[in-house]
Amino acid sequence: MAQDQGRVAIIGAGHVGATTAYALMLRALFREIVLIDRDTALAAAEAADIADAGGLTRPATVRAGDYADAASARIAILTAGAATHGDESRLAVAGKSAEIVRGCVRELMAAGFDGIIVVAANPVDLMTWVARDESGLPDARVIGTGTLLDSNRLRTMLARRLNIAPASVDAMMLGEHGDTSFAALSIAQAGGMALTRMAPEGADIDAASLTDAVRQAAYRIVEGKGYTSFGIATAIVRICEAIVRNEHVILPVSTVLTGQFGISDLCLSLPCVLGAEGVEHVLEPDMDDGERASFAHSARVVGAALEGVKGKADSGGRGRFSCAE
Numbered sequence: 001m002a003q004d005q006g007r008v009a010i011i012g013a014g015h016v017g018a019t020t021a022y023a024l025m026l027r028a029l030f031r032e033i034v035l036i037d038r039d040t041a042l043a044a045a046e047a048a049d050i051a052d053a054g055g056l057t058r059p060a061t062v063r064a065g066d067y068a069d070a071a072s073a074r075i076a077i078l079t080a081g082a083a084t085h086g087d088e089s090r091l092a093v094a095g096k097s098a099e100i101v102r103g104c105v106r107e108l109m110a111a112g113f114d115g116i117i118v119v120a121a122n123p124v125d126l127m128t129w130v131a132r133d134e135s136g137l138p139d140a141r142v143i144g145t146g147t148l149l150d151s152n153r154l155r156t157m158l159a160r161r162l163n164i165a166p167a168s169v170d171a172m173m174l175g176e177h178g179d180t181s182f183a184a185l186s187i188a189q190a191g192g193m194a195l196t197r198m199a200p201e202g203a204d205i206d207a208a209s210l211t212d213a214v215r216q217a218a219y220r221i222v223e224g225k226g227y228t229s230f231g232i233a234t235a236i237v238r239i240c241e242a243i244v245r246n247e248h249v250i251l252p253v254s255t256v257l258t259g260q261f262g263i264s265d266l267c268l269s270l271p272c273v274l275g276a277e278g279v280e281h282v283l284e285p286d287m288d289d290g291e292r293a294s295f296a297h298s299a300r301v302v303g304a305a306l307e308g309v310k311g312k313a314d315s316g317g318r319g320r321f322s323c324a325e
């Protein structure tokens, strides 16, 4: 189907989907934003509410629609999935989410979609794999938000501790977007200096405590308000912007691995070059031995969970993941 470069479709008009639509409108990246939800009344109401802001910001058409509308979109954002509650881990909702994601992607592809899919539904690494498996799109064109959000939590924490701007902190959480993500501090830097070297006396930049604080961040937000929305919506907008502006920017996102650090046929976050065609390169940063071990641990945990998802959804998947470490 011929692509409409100015159109984006958001599947799932819940907290994440609606906030993403609003953030996309403020950023003026698309002329038209289509919201799709099995709850059509919700999609229509959210679209109308967001459209009300249009006259005071930059105009974009925001409307509820269906898969026929999504077919020509440049990007389809997948936020329909099972939400977690309380201290429930993201992996605990894998089966439920996989069913939803597989169904949505099947309908999207049946309508003739041929753009880029950005996956936010959790557990995002597994759902990225499911979306790529069901869509049959090239690996580059199915991107999970992965640890982009976690990395920005890390950058903000480090910036506070070092008293510098988050934008000046080059630091990443890698691996699973979940309980095995880890701060790759050995490769973090600011102003050309290793962060571990520039920390002032008494500043706590211990990798283990930062990793724990980032892993806990979403749980604490969910405890307080029941869901997270602003951080993830902004991460989704950042990925869309990199694609629309063909930025070739490096961001940690979830993508299918093809041998990086010995891992194949599994989605995890590593720094990726993002441009108009999606993921252009997956980089293998110079992590230390402990970080490599943490990455391998993420792969084992996500790989084991993936086997469960494949079994339940009867995917006829493309193969069993492999992890050399």
Ligand code: NAD
Pocket: 011, 012, 013, 014, 015, 016, 017, 036, 037, 038, 039, 042, 079, 080, 081, 082, 083, 084, 097, 100, 103, 104, 119, 120, 121, 122, 123, 124, 145, 146, 149, 177, 227, 228, 229, 232
């Ligand atoms: P929500 O329950 O508010 O919204 C989900 C929406 O999906 C609902 O409106 C529901 O009607 C819709 N939906 C469900 N099945 C559907 C289907 N088959 N077709 C169309 N629509 C369908 O949940 P939320 O808080 O917006 O979270 C959505 C997903 O995003 C969850 O999986 C959540 O865990 C995930 N999430 C991911 C991140 C991240 O960092 N990747 C952050 C926050 C939330």
